Every structure is written in structure tokens, then in C-alpha cells.
Amino acid sequence: MKKLSIDLNSDMGEGFGPWVIGDGVDDCIMPLISSANIATGFHAGDPNIMHRTVLLAKQQGVGIGAHPGFRDLVGFGRRHIRESPEALINDIVYQLGALREFARLAGVGLQHIKPHGALYMHAAQDEEFSRKLVETLQVIEPTLFLYCMENSVTCRIARELGQPVVREFYADRDYDTSGSIVFTRNVRRLDPEQIAGKVLRACTEGRVMTVSGTEIDIDFDSVCIHSDTPGALELIVATRKALGEHGIRIAPPAAAVHA
Template sequence: MKSVVDINCDMGEAFGRWRIGDADDKTLMPHISSANIATGFHAGDPNLIDETVALAASHGVGVGAHPGYNDLQGFGRRKILGNSRELVNDIVYQVGALREFARRHGVAVQHVKPHGALYMEMASNPELARLFVDYLRKVAPTTAIFCTGGTQTHKAALDAGQPFACEFYADRDYNDNGEIVFVRDAGRPDPDVLAKKVLRACQEGRVKTVNGNDIEIEFQTICFHSDTLGAFDIVTRMRDLLVANGIRIAPVSQILGN
């Protein structure tokens, strides 16, 4: 059973006057412990990045970079062909931007979590995963990588000795191989059902798959998405149930000791 766990959520995923989801960042931020902040390619702009970093810092939330494909129109959910070096350079560019805003507000970049289609591509592409981890190892050896356990990203971090945190997805289903079941529209899930699913994962290290089977799951951080309908109810029910059962919520940096 876990005594402490992180809750992470994607933040700053807007652009100018365009917004996504039915819960704003100011409402969600007090209830999470790590924020994956969009860095301008799939969402976000300089003013919004600055505001989101400041908001996270004011709540003691761990600041993370959330780089994606250069795809504002598709919200970074479409794969863009490119060689691994070019893709990692895109990541370097985005993480560097967030790092400057973090320095401006007196906080460190706690973690990096690729977004959407880039996250999925890295999970299955060993060359991309290795080059990404090599980059962080050289410039930010204490910065954690958020990833799914057993993926190429996870394996590359393990091999290089780079800190990592495996994720458990509160608002996504799993198949029997432990992979996330991708859906374009998750609808409006029942927050109480998701909270109980998360509590069981923390207490027993198990989750039920879409086929009705139980699989083991290891993680240090719980992810939910700010654009899932009912996101505020999801995070508040989930957090309240975890705390009521003696599980403390803390940023990944405290859990990993970085």
C-alpha cells in the first residue's frame, strides 16, 4: 500500500482566448501536486506559460514541462513524421522556454512529460526515447521523466539512471498488456468510480482492464486530464478518498527525493 502519491495534471493548455475543458487551471491547481505545463507547440503561449508557472509556484505545485508536436490545430494529438534528432531538438526548445519562466518565479523544473502523440511515439520508439533521456542526463540530471511503466521511455530512463515517475491514469482504461486504451472522446466519467479505481490501485497495486481482468500496476504519480468532462469533481473526489484512507499527496520531487 502506498503512503504517499503524486497527482499530476496538464495545465496551461490554451492559446490566447482559446480554452479547452470545463474546469480552469485556477480551480484545479490547489488540488494537484504536479503540473504539466504546455510549452507552446500544442498549446500555450508566453503569457499563459508565465501565468501558469506563477500559479503553480503559489500553491507549492511541482512545475513540469509538457512539450508536444508542433501542432496547435491538432492539439498535439496527431503524429508528425520527423527524425529523432529533430524531435528532441523541438523538446529542448520547449523545455528551455519553460525553464526560463520557472527561474523567473524562483522554482525548478521538476519533471518533463511529453504530450499526446509525442508521448505515445516516444513510448514505442527506442531511438527517440534514448536521445531524449541523453539530453536530460546532460543538462538536467535530477529532472524526472513522467512515463508509462514498461515503455521505451521507462527503459531508457532506467538504463541511463535518470529519475523517473511511472504514471497511473485515473481517467483512462487499460488493456491486458498494461497499455492505455486510447479514446478520442472519454465522455463524462463517474468521479466516484474513478476515485475507487485509484484507491484500489494505491492499496493493492492492481487495476481492472477493459476485458475484466486484473493486472498489476506500479506507479508514483496519478494522472488525470483537465479536459476530461467533470475534471474538478474527479480530482476532488479522488484526492479526498486517498487522504481519508491515509495516503498523503505530494509532488514527485518529494517522493523521489530529488
């Protein structure tokens, strides 16, 4: 069934001090998206960047989400770190709390949480960790949307425990036949028209091509285009144009999104 509207999310604030990750076009991307995943200091981001990015999101009316990662500034949170579920949850609470205070300072609330990079993939496969994550959110932020893949352990447990979820489709990542994204550390420059066509087909037909050359069914509530993907701004512009031409509007996730 064709989607009438879709959330469009991107990772924002992924610099550190004077260093910038990606093309450094957050100011240009923010007005084009409906949800921002703001780095919370462990894989990228710092207090000044977090504060500035929250204010930018507020100015553009974009939903604000915490984007916690592994404690891995050097590896940009894309290296898996072996740690106990309890320690990882404490890291997430720490990062979530930091962004929540910057949001409170700006007079806005948090819309969602989305683990970053290797931590996102770890949660997608690790039942003990995902369960502890959702149980923790049930205590501190029970209405917070949790962004995850539909076929992930995270999604299953969140639904089981009643945490609202937003299922993601990754425009700038490849899929395998299980419906999971193929995790990569080095993303090449992609063709904007091809990516726009991929997203449009997923939104109108619910299908995506896998790396093995077969097609699978896919369902989702939000499309992610990473801001650190080379040429991310062009990808987002082309995707918005294609969706708009087919009557699909960009909008933040509604309160009725899958719980």
C-alpha cells in the same frame, strides 16, 4: 502494498490566446494537485499562459513540469507526426527551454518533464527516440524527473541511463492487458466515484481492470487526471477525498523515486 503517499499530476495551461481547452478550471485544480504539467506552446499554451501558470503553481507550492508535444496546435498534439528523432528532440529542447526561463523568471526550478499526448505514446514505444530524449536530458537536466508509464521503453531506458523517472497511473484512461493506456482523442464525462474507486484500489491493492475485463498488476509513483477531461475538477476532488479517507496523502515525488 498500500501507498502512504502519492503524487497527483494534471496538465495545466492548455489554452491558446483567448481559447480554453477543457472546463477552464486551472485556478481551481492547481491547489488540489502536487505536480503541474505546463503546456509549452506546440500543442497548447503561449508565453502569457505559460508565465501565468508558472506563477499560479509557485503560489500553490506545486511542482512545475514542462509538457512538450508535437507541433500540432490544430490537433491538440494528439495526432502522430512523422519526423526524425533528432528533429523531435530539438522541438522538446526548444519547449523545455521556454518553460525553464519562465520558471527562472518566477524564481523557481523545474521538477519534471512529461511529453504530451501522441508524443508521450510515441516515446513509450520508440527506442531510438526515447534513448535520444534521455541522453539529451542527461546533458541539460540530469536531475529532472521524467514522467512515463512503467512498462514503456522510455522508463526502461531512463533507468538504464540513470535519469530519475516517475511512473504514472492514469485515472481517466483505460488500460489494455500490456499495462499501457488506450490512447483516445475524445474522452467522455466520467463518474467521479468510479474514478476515485479505481485510483484507491490501484493505490491499496496495485490492481486495475483492463478493457478486456481482466485485471493486471500495476505500480506507479504518480496519478494523472487530465484537466481537459470533462468534469476534471470533480474527478480530482473525489479522488483526493477517497485517498485522504484511507490515509494516503498527496505529495510531490520524492528524491528517492526510481532512478
